[in-house]
Amino acid sequence: IFIFQGTALDSITRFATTSFFTTGSEDSCLSRNESVLYRKSSPYKPSSHLVSKLRSYEELHKRCGPHSDSYKRSIKQLKSGQINHNSSDCRYIVWVAGYGLGNRMLSITSAFLYGLLTDRVLLINQEYEMIGLFCEPFPNASWILPEDFPFKNKLRRFKQNYDHSFGKMVQSNTFDCSTELLPSYLYLFLSHDCSHHDQLFFCDQYQAPLSKVPWLIMRSNLYFVPSMFLMSSFDQELNKLFPDKETVFHHLGRYLFHPSDRVWGLITKYYQDHLARAEKRIGIQIRIFHAKTSPFEYVMDQILDCIRKEKLLPEVGTEKSIASSSNNQTSKVVLLTSLFRDYFEKLKKIYGEHPTKTGEVIAVYQPSHEGRQRTWSNSHNVQAWAEIYLLSLSDELVTTAWSTFGYVAQGLRGIRPLILYNQTTPNPPCGRGVSMEPCYLTPPTFDCKALTTTVDTGALVPHVRHCEDHIWGLKLF
Numbered sequence: 001i002f003i004f005q006g007t008a009l010d011s012i013t014r015f016a017t018t019s020f021f022t023t024g025s026e027d028s029c030l031s032r033n034e035s036v037l038y039r040k041s042s043p044y045k046p047s048s049h050l051v052s053k054l055r056s057y058e059e060l061h062k063r064c065g066p067h068s069d070s071y072k073r074s075i076k077q078l079k080s081g082q083i084n085h086n087s088s089d090c091r092y093i094v095w096v097a098g099y100g101l102g103n104r105m106l107s108i109t110s111a112f113l114y115g116l117l118t119d120r121v122l123l124i125n126q127e128y129e130m131i132g133l134f135c136e137p138f139p140n141a142s143w144i145l146p147e148d149f150p151f152k153n154k155l156r157r158f159k160q161n162y163d164h165s166f167g168k169m170v171q172s173n174t175f176d177c178s179t180e181l182l183p184s185y186l187y188l189f190l191s192h193d194c195s196h197h198d199q200l201f202f203c204d205q206y207q208a209p210l211s212k213v214p215w216l217i218m219r220s221n222l223y224f225v226p227s228m229f230l231m232s233s234f235d236q237e238l239n240k241l242f243p244d245k246e247t248v249f250h251h252l253g254r255y256l257f258h259p260s261d262r263v264w265g266l267i268t269k270y271y272q273d274h275l276a277r278a279e280k281r282i283g284i285q286i287r288i289f290h291a292k293t294s295p296f297e298y299v300m301d302q303i304l305d306c307i308r309k310e311k312l313l314p315e316v317g318t319e320k321s322i323a324s325s326s327n328n329q330t331s332k333v334v335l336l337t338s339l340f341r342d343y344f345e346k347l348k349k350i351y352g353e354h355p356t357k358t359g360e361v362i363a364v365y366q367p368s369h370e371g372r373q374r375t376w377s378n379s380h381n382v383q384a385w386a387e388i389y390l391l392s393l394s395d396e397l398v399t400t401a402w403s404t405f406g407y408v409a410q411g412l413r414g415i416r417p418l419i420l421y422n423q424t425t426p427n428p429p430c431g432r433g434v435s436m437e438p439c440y441l442t443p444p445t446f447d448c449k450a451l452t453t454t455v456d457t458g459a460l461v462p463h464v465r466h467c468e469d470h471i472w473g474l475k476l477f
C-alpha cells in the first residue's frame with residue numbers, strides 16, 4: 001500500500017493511497033502529498049528500524065482500531081470488568097486533551113512513542129476544539145476515540161485524584177502488581193502539576209504491571225520523551241529507533257501531524273501571498289506568558305538586539321539613496337507570530353520607513369493577532385496550527401523560551417532555533433539551541449531505586465541534558 005520512492009523520510013510520512021480518513025468532513029489529505037512543495041525535505045533520515053516499527057504499528061492499529069472486532073471485544077471486557085490480563089488482546093493508550101495546541105501536540109507525540117514501545121494503540125479523545133485540525137495519521141483506521149467509548153463524556157473531567165488514578169493507587173498501596181488484581185483501566189495523570197506518585201510511571205519497576213492493564217487513559221501536556229530515554233525498559237529499543245537522538249520529535253511529528261485540508265488551505269494561501277517569493281524566510285515567534293513581567297519595551301529591545309547580534313536582518317540607514325543605489329536587492333521576509341500586534345508594528349515601521357544599509361528589501365508579516373489564548377475555540381486552534389506550520393517553513397527561526405508552540409515549529413522544521421531567553425534584558429538576548437528537540441519542562445527528579453532521593457537527571461546518560469531555556473527541564477541532544 002505504501003510508496004517507498006523518494007527519500008527515506010517520504011516512506012514514513014506519505015501513503016500511496018488517499019484512502020485514509022480525515023478528522024473533519026474532508027475526505028482527502030492534500031498536505032500529505034503537497035507538503036514537499038513547501039518544505040524542504042528533511043536532511044535527517046529515519047532509521048530503517050523506525051520505518052519498520054511504524055509499519056508494524058499501522059498493522060496493529062488497523063487490527064485493534066475503532067470498530068475492529070478486537071476493539072469491540074476489548075470494550076465489552078472493559079464494560080464488564082472481566083479482563084484476561086494474559087491474553088494477547090489489544091491494549092490501548094487513550095490521550096485526553098488539555099492546555100494549548102503546542103502542549104497537546106507534544107504530549108500526543110509522547111503518548112504515541114509510549115504506544116510504539118509497549119505495543120499499545122493510540123486513541124485520541126477529540127474534543128470539539130480539535131476537530132478538523134489534522135488528517136488521520138494511520139491508514140485505514142481512525143485514531144479518534146469513538147463516541148460510544150464507555151466513559152467518553154467523563155474523560156475530560158478526570159482529575160488527579162480520580163479513583164482509577166495510577167498515582168493515587170500507588171500512594172494508597174492499592175496498585176497491586178499481582179496480575180489478577182490489576183484493574184481493567186488506569187488513569188495516568190502526567191501533566192506539569194502531577195505528583196511524585198504520578199511520576200512513578202517513569203520508574204521501570206511499574207512498567208511490567210502496567211503492561212497488563214488493557215486500557216491506559218493519559219492526561220499530559222508535556223513532551224515526556226526524555227524521561228523514557230532514562231528508563232532501562234526502553235533505552236535499548238529507543239537507541240535502535242533513534243540513533244540520532246535529536247530527531248525524535250522531528251520524525252514522529254512529521255509522521256503524525258498533517259494539516260487537514262481546511263488548515264492546509266490557509267497555510268498555502270498565506271505562503272503564496274506573502275512568503276513564496278522571498279529569498280530567505282525568517283520566523284520570529286513571540287510568546288508573552290505574563291504581560292506584567294514581560295513589558296513591551298523590554299521584549300522589543302531583546303528582539304532587536306537578537307536580530308542585530310545574530311545578523312538576521314541588515315541594519316537600517318537614514319539615506320533614502322542607499323536602497324536605490326544598491327544593486328544588492330535580495331529580499332528577506334519576516335514571519336512574526338504573536339497573540340499581540342505591537343511587535344509586528346514596530347518591526348514593520350523600522351523596515352518600512354528606513355532603507356537598509358545593504359539595499360535589501362525586508363518585508364514583515366503577521367498572520368493574526370488573536371489577543372489572548374482561546375484554547376477551547378476551534379477556529380482559534382485552526383489559526384494556531386496554521387501559524388505553527390508556517391513558522392516551520394522558515395529558513396531561520398527565533399523562538400521564545402518555554403513555549404511549546406515554538407518547540408513544535410522548530411521540531412517540524414528540523415532546526416536548532418535561536419531562543420529568546422526568558423529574563424528581563426538578558427545578555428546575550430538569544431542563543432542557539434543545542435538541539436531541535438522540545439524541552440520536557442517538568443520532569444521527575446528522583447532516583448527510581450531510592451524513590452525519595454533527588455538526582456541530577458540531566459547527568460545520567462550522555463544524550464539527555466538540561467534545557468537551555470529551563471534549567472530543571474530535560475531535553476535530548
Ligand code: GDP
Nearest residue numbers: 100101102103337338339373383384403404405
Ligand atoms: P505555549 O503556551 O507557548 O507553550 O504554547 P501552546 O500552543 O501550548 O499554547 C498557547 C496557545 O495560545 C496556542 O496554542 C494558541 O492557541 C495561542 N497562541 C499563542 N501564541 C500564538 C501565536 O503566535 N499565534 C496564534 N495564532 N496563536 C497563539
